[in-house]
Amino acid sequence: MKVKGLTRRTLLRGVLQGSAISVGLPILDVFLNGNGTALASGAPLPLRFGTWFWGCGMTPERWNPQAEGAKWALTPELAALERHRRELSILSGFNVHLDGRPNQVHSSGVVGTLTGNAPMVPDEYVTPTLDVLIADAIGTGTRFRSLEIAASGDPRHSYSRRSSSVVNAAEVSPLALYQRVFGEGFQDPNAGEFRPDPALMMRQSVLSAVKEDRQRLMQQLGSGDRARLDQYFTAVRQAEQQLDIMLQEPEPLAACVLPDQPQEVATGTEIDQVARNHTLLAQLMALAVACDQTRVFNVVFSPGASNLRRAGSSANHHQLTHEESVDPALGYQPEATYFVERSMLAFGEFLDILKSVPEGDGTLLDNCAVLAHSETSLAKTHDVSGLPLMLAGRAGGRLRSGQHIKGRGDPVSRVGLTLQQLMGVPVSRWGTRSMETDRALTEVLV
Known part of the structure; x- marks a missing residue:
């Protein structure tokens, strides 16, 4: 026409x-x-949602707990999270159902988890990711609908997408994140005066x-x-509407503390460097959330097909998962597993940072629901069954923590449906084909 x-x-x-x-x-x-x-008006403390991603999965025999419910025991690859056991739930045995479609390596797992769809081609997002759907419900009243960070220095390392081509790019520089959040346009909720x-x-x-x-x-x-x-x-x-928020006087927030401007730091794929960058980015992210600049956040510690490497080594994590032999005495790949254990150390530190921010009668972590996940279980075989998943935080008392839940082959979309309902998204079914489900994980709902 x-x-x-x-x-x-x-x-x-x-x-x-x-x-x-x-x-x-x-x-x-x-x-x-x-x-x-x-909130100072008497409104409840904000409810937040976040994701934390690491690449190349885990070793199922060293990751998955045996006992279900609240009596599960820490396994070797979860040992670094011992101090967070009470505010953490482990989900095992949940799968991406491919329905005859090819396994798009390092893509099907993350796309299936975040969209409830198995992609036909790599990085195909036919529906918005979980965080975008939740941001549509809880992120319209803040300055940023969501914020994304990537510790390994590449802004393309983001799995927050409204479609295949509409990507929420990640901040990779602590200085750039600071300037974006706390620079021009930031209104300190505790300043005592307001000037639109x-x-x-x-x-x-x-x-x-x-x-x-x-x-x-x-x-x-x-x-x-x-x-x-x-x-x-x-x-x-x-x-x-986002601009309108910036013209309204913010409510005082005791947890909001304006940070000092960080120095610019180098980025790269060397594991110690990535860990340092992750710490700085995570600290700023936590303060942005505490100051109610956003209620939805996404963190990538390492991308799918993890490119993390040790200092002085040219072999990265992904390469090791395929080329390193299984140690006959240990029963696993020790060099590749090192990066899994370092990733869990980093996730534990991320939870430490959220937990260190007092908020109300608890902490910032108490008012968050965080989904930690990877794109594969055993990276050597690119398996998308038994994906490693964790839920952290208490979502303002809505989320029951300290559980181990076995999926027994159920679609991973059950996790996404549960989190949407937890965050107030009006949805009763989610996913497509055999990933479609109306069964939330009632074990973690209060």
């Missing part, structure tokens, strides 16, 4: 506070060729200013373009 006078340069025009404004349009079918080629930014005030309500133009345009377009424009205007409105 072609509309007379409508081109790619068309702008919706209006007047806002006496000033002329204009709003551009996304690429519509009508612009293309026939082939389409061209007049530049932001002028950016409010652009959709209302172009209402007549918008309605006239919608009447001229076909159904496909109307749907695309509706999605576009919804995104613009969400951005306006």
Whole structure:
């Protein structure tokens, strides 16, 4: 359908506070060729959700506890998490059901966990990831709908996606994260005075200013373009709502402490360097959450097909999982397993950081639900059955911790459904094909 006078340069025009404004349009079918080629108020403490990812899985015999329920015993690869045993639940035996589709190595596991879908091709996200769905429910009242960090220095190492092409890129520099969160635009909730930014005030309500133009345009377009424009205007409105938050005086938060600006640090894949960067990023992330700048966060310690390596070695974690022989006396790959154990040390430190922030009558961790996961179980075979999963925190008293739950081959989508319901997402079923489920994990729900 072609509309007379409508081109790619068309702008919706209006007047806002006496000033002329204009709003551009996304690429519509009508612009293309026939082939389409061209708290102090008494409100409860905020509820938060986060993910923590490490690559290349674990060794099932050294990871999975034997006993179920609350009497499970720590295994060798979970030993570093002993101090968090009471606020941690271990989930074992949950699978990505491929339904005849190929196992897209280092992709099917993470995509299946976060979307409830087995991808046809690597990194195919046909639906939004779990964190995006939750951010749509709880992240609209904060300055950032979500924040992402990656410790190994590559902003592409993010598994937070609304679609295959819409990725929430990760911050990899502590200094850049500090400037983004606590720099221009940050309103200290404990400052005692509030001064809205007049530049932001002028950016409010652009959709209302172009209402007549918008309605006239919608009447001229076909159904496909109307749907695309509706999605576009919804995104613009969400951005306006985020701006509106920045124009409101924040409620005082005792847990919010403005950090000192960090020094720039080098990034890379050497394990000690990654661990140091992870610590700095995690500390800033925790303060951003405590200051209610975001309620949804995602952390990547190492990517799928983990590229972590020891100092002086050219062999990385992923390479070792395939090339290192199993030690006949130990029964596992000791060099590859070293990186699993270091990853668990880092996750334990991440929980330490969240737990170190006092909030209300507990800690920041008490008001979080954190999903820790990897993209495979045994990386040597790229297995997506028995994926390693952990739930940490108490979600404001909604999440029962200290459990070991055996999935016995159930789809991993049960975990995603549970977390969405825990966070208030109105969903009763989730996943596709044999991953579709309406069964939440009642064992962890209070």
